[in-house]
Amino acid sequence: xxxxxxxxxxxxxxxxxxxxxxxxxxxxxxxxxxxxxxxxxxxxxxxxxxxxxxxxxxxxxxxxxxxxxxxxxxxxxxxxxxxxxxxxxxxxxxxxxxxxxxxxxxxxxxxxxxxxxxxxxxxxxxxxxxxxxxxxxxxxxxxxxxxxxxxxxxxxxxxxxxxxxxxxxxxxxxxxxxxxxxxxxxxxxxxxxxxxxxxxxxxxxxxxxxxxxxxxxxxxxxxxxxxxxxxxxxxxxxxxxxxxxxxxxxxxxxxxxxxxxxxxxxxxxxxxxxxxxxxxxxxxxxxxxxxxxxxxxxxxxxxxxxxxxxxxxxxxxxxxxxxxxxxxxxxxxxxxxxxxxxxxxxxxxxxxxxxxxxxxxxxxxxxxxxxxxxxxxxxxxxxxxxxxxxxxxxx
Amino acid sequence: xxxxxxxxxxxxxxxxxxxxxxxxxxxxxxxxxxxxxxxxxxxxxxxxxxxxxxxxxxxxxxxxxxxxxxxxxxxxxxxxxxxxxxxxxxxxxxxxxxxxxxxxxxxxxxxxxxxxxxxxxxxxxxxxxxxxxxxxxxxxxxxxxxxxxxxxxxxxxxxxxxxxxxxxxxxxxxxxxxxxxxxxxxxxxxxxxxxxxxxxxxxxxxxxxxxxxxxxxxxxxxxxxxxxxxxxxxxxxxxxxxxxxxxxxxxxxxxxxxxxxxxxxxxxxxxxxxxxxxxxxxxxxxxxxxxxxxxxxxxxxxxxxxxxxxxxxxxxxxxxxxxxxxxxxxxxxxxxxxxxxxxxxxxxxxxxxxxxxxxxx
Numbered sequence: 082x083x084x085x086x087x088x089x090x091x092x093x094x095x096x097x098x099x100x101x102x103x104x105x106x107x108x109x110x111x112x113x114x115x116x117x118x119x120x121x122x123x124x125x126x127x128x129x130x131x132x133x134x135x136x137x138x139x140x141x142x143x144x145x146x147x148x149x150x151x152x153x154x155x156x157x158x159x160x161x162x163x164x165x166x167x168x169x170x171x172x173x174x175x176x177x178x179x180x181x182x183x184x185x186x187x188x189x190x191x192x193x194x195x196x197x198x199x200x201x202x203x204x205x206x207x208x209x210x211x212x213x214x215x216x217x218x219x220x221x222x223x224x225x226x227x228x229x230x231x232x233x234x235x236x237x238x239x240x241x242x243x244x245x246x247x248x249x250x251x252x253x254x255x256x257x258x259x260x261x262x263x264x265x266x267x268x269x270x271x272x273x274x275x276x277x278x279x280x281x282x283x284x285x286x287x288x289x290x291x292x293x294x295x296x297x298x299x300x301x302x303x304x305x306x307x308x309x310x311x312x313x314x315x316x317x318x319x320x321x322x323x324x325x326x327x328x329x330x331x332x333x334x335x336x337x338x339x340x341x342x343x344x345x346x347x348x349x350x351x352x353x354x355x356x357x358x359x360x361x362x363x364x365x366x367x368x369x370x371x372x373x374x375x376x377x378x379x380x381x382x383x384x385x386x387x388x389x390x391x392x393x394x395x396x397x398x399x400x401x402x403x404x405x406x407x408x409x410x411x412x413x414x415x416x417x418x419x420x421x422x423x424x425x426x427x428x429x430x431x432x433x434x435x436x437x438x439x440x441x442x443x444x445x446x447x448x449x450x451x452x453x454x455x456x457x458x459x460x461x462x463x464x465x466x467x468x469x470x471x472x473x474x475x476x
Numbered sequence: 477x478x479x480x481x482x483x484x485x486x487x488x489x490x491x492x493x494x495x496x497x498x499x500x501x502x503x504x505x506x507x508x509x510x511x512x513x514x515x516x517x518x519x520x521x522x523x524x525x526x527x528x529x530x531x532x533x534x535x536x537x538x539x540x541x542x543x544x545x546x547x548x549x550x551x552x553x554x555x556x557x558x559x560x561x562x563x564x565x566x567x568x569x570x571x572x573x574x575x576x577x578x579x580x581x582x583x584x585x586x587x588x589x590x591x592x593x594x595x596x597x598x599x600x601x602x603x604x605x606x607x608x609x610x611x612x613x614x615x616x617x618x619x620x621x622x623x624x625x626x627x628x629x630x631x632x633x634x635x636x637x638x639x640x641x642x643x644x645x646x647x648x649x650x651x652x653x654x655x656x657x658x659x660x661x662x663x664x665x666x667x668x669x670x671x672x673x674x675x676x677x678x679x680x681x682x683x684x685x686x687x688x689x690x691x692x693x694x695x696x697x698x699x700x701x702x703x704x705x706x707x708x709x710x711x712x713x714x715x716x717x718x719x720x721x722x723x724x725x726x727x728x729x730x731x732x733x734x735x736x737x738x739x740x741x742x743x744x745x746x747x748x749x750x751x752x753x754x755x756x757x758x759x760x761x762x763x764x765x766x767x768x769x770x771x772x773x774x775x776x777x778x779x780x781x782x783x784x785x786x787x788x789x790x791x792x793x794x795x796x797x798x799x800x801x802x803x804x805x806x807x808x809x810x811x812x813x814x815x816x817x818x819x820x821x822x823x824x825x826x827x828x829x830x831x832x833x834x835x836x837x
Contacts, residue, residue: 155700157699476543
């Protein structure tokens with residue numbers, strides 16, 4: 082098993098067309114498309130040519146210097162020496178920073194490096210020496226975040242992308258926090274080669290997650306509420322290669338009904354002389370699309386799927402009841418909802434039906450800690466919810 | 477891994493689900509029997525049955541469900557050799573470490589193999605797990621188990637003290653998981669094993685804060701970045717149909733009860749008068765009965781409360797309210813609440829990232 086390391090997988094390198102997550106020093110993360118020949122603009126930090134980034138490894142820290150990017154060494158925690166200083170002599174509201182905005186702007190214009198600006202500020206700071214070492218460290222960090230034009234590219238892992246969306250717009254992903262999402266994938270027992278059904282009204286987060294865990298092997302049929310395959314906004318940041326998306330097939334709630342019949346009669350495409358080459362091409366394309374749809378429908382109806390993952394705006398019980406006939410014995414069912422009540426109702430209804438074994442409701446709780454030498458404590462603010470999960474086994 | 481066939485075959489490992497609290501693995505061996513308080517089942521009866529079936533016992537004592545093992549069911553059912561990892565931590569670690577099909581992963585120690593099975597399922601045939609266990613007997617047991625579960629190609633198990641001797645691979649793995657008493661002693665070894673051409677990740681699993689602090693220092697000194705520490709817990713909720721009696725009903729009931737008591741008192745006075753006239757006096761009895769009537773009233777209310785708590789979809793509706801006169805309109809709702817006692821702490825999860833080494837400019 083000790084084979085030589087293969088070359089860097091393509092997805093670990095930033096490629097033209099990728100949507101890259103940029104983490105700034107102040108902790109903010111932005112997602113921007115990086116196209117060959119274009120400029121990447123990071124607002125206050127300025128802009129740089131995309132070509133400087135294309136081909137680089139994900140996860141490096143860069144500093145913008147003019148039109149160039151310099152790679153910075155990874156940032157490590159600073160050991161802080163404990164002193165006797167306290168804030169006893171520091172009074173609130175006093176003007177302690179005589180370096181004016183104009184002076185700072187002048188320094189910036191003169192091309193001074195962020196480190197020089199911060200040094201000048203510290204020298205002018207009336208109370209700096211009165212601060213505790215912890216406080217000095219915090220001050221320096223804050224100023225660095227303000228003046229350093231540095232960013233780290235964030236690898237497009239499922240965890241990072243989910244976290245990005247959770248911070249950016251948790252409503253659009255139905256409050257699915259990374260820990261809750263990870264529990265869905267494990268409770269659903271998603272494995273490469275497995276066959277799954279998913280209902281995703283969470284901007285494609287659930288679909289992306291399952292595709293991520295299929296790794297290009299197996300099958301995923303997504304049942305959606307629009308007439309053509311939806312655009313899944315979350316998938317943009319995942320930067321999936323073609324082979325990872327290959328397992329995905331799409332039906333909508335109408336085409337997923339056994340009695341569905343297309344509004345346009347089938348014969349139109351097969352019988353009758355095409356009027357022109359373009360007409361023939363159009364008919365052929367239409368037939369191809371129709372055949373693909375029929376094939377996906379047949380696949381659904383022949384059943385034996387290994388699991389069902391749901392995060393839906395629709396009635397969860399209707400969704401589960403509609404799709405559970407296509408699940409194999411012992412298949413996993415996982416339903417996420419931002420509100421508890423719909424899952425409470427769902428659990429009540431499911432436990433009256435013998436084909437659902439052990440429907441259970443859980444809620445994930447997670448807390449992040451600040452870990453700095455001598456300053457370790459839980460974060461002062463934390464996310465209150467990642468939604469609720471119901472899981473059961475089809476029997 | 478485990479069987480993916482539709483039906484159970486001889487030699488399969490199946491999960492026997494008796495109740496939520498009683499989930500156990502079973503190796504299907506023709507000629508053997510499975511016996512429990514839910515009945516008697518010859519293994520041969522289970523062969524050919526589709527996975528997910530409900531099977532009745534030979535002696536009519538009950539039934540079981542035959543499930544296909546998943547790492548999550550295995551975690552519920554596995555024989556404990558050590559303290560094990562549960563789904564909250566396993567799934568979060570898998571997510572943060574970005575373990576996915578094709579990932580190359582290290583874990584130390586193997587323990588009871590709860591995490592190992594989950595990782596093996598997720599990395600699949602294209603990935604690999606190097607698992608290290610310093611306790612020889614446990615290492616041998618786990619090796620046998622992995623082989624029985626068809627994981628021999630995915631998991632390489634080595635009996636070794638990684639804190640002293642390091643790992644068997646270098647510049648290879650995407651992620652490392654350390655569940656060791658002193659993970660800080662293995663951090664530099666872990667760094668050697670991790671790949672440097674792209675981001676690789678580490679997680680250290682420690683129950684105590686003191687361990688976390690030492691680990692953070694070791695990670696920092698070894699050049700790891702983005703050190704982050706988390707706790708993750710799962711709160712199970714129970715769902716009950718709860719009846720909500722109307723205040724009007726209890727007012728009516730209390731009034732009726734008072735009315736009855738008053739009628740009884742008057743009856744007793746009348747009777748006592750009669751008895752007195754007949755020459756006997758037993759006031760003590762009268763007082764006693766009066767007290768008893770009061771207690772009966774309180775009991776009804778108490779019974780009612782109990783039924784709220786224990787109610788399920790069928791049991792509670794009506795028990796309390798219908799016992800009351802004119803109480804047909806008492807409401808019921810489906811309520812969910814966190815279960816009374818939950819796991820409050822497992823371990824702190826300390827994560828860090830090893831940034832790739834940049835290409836030479």
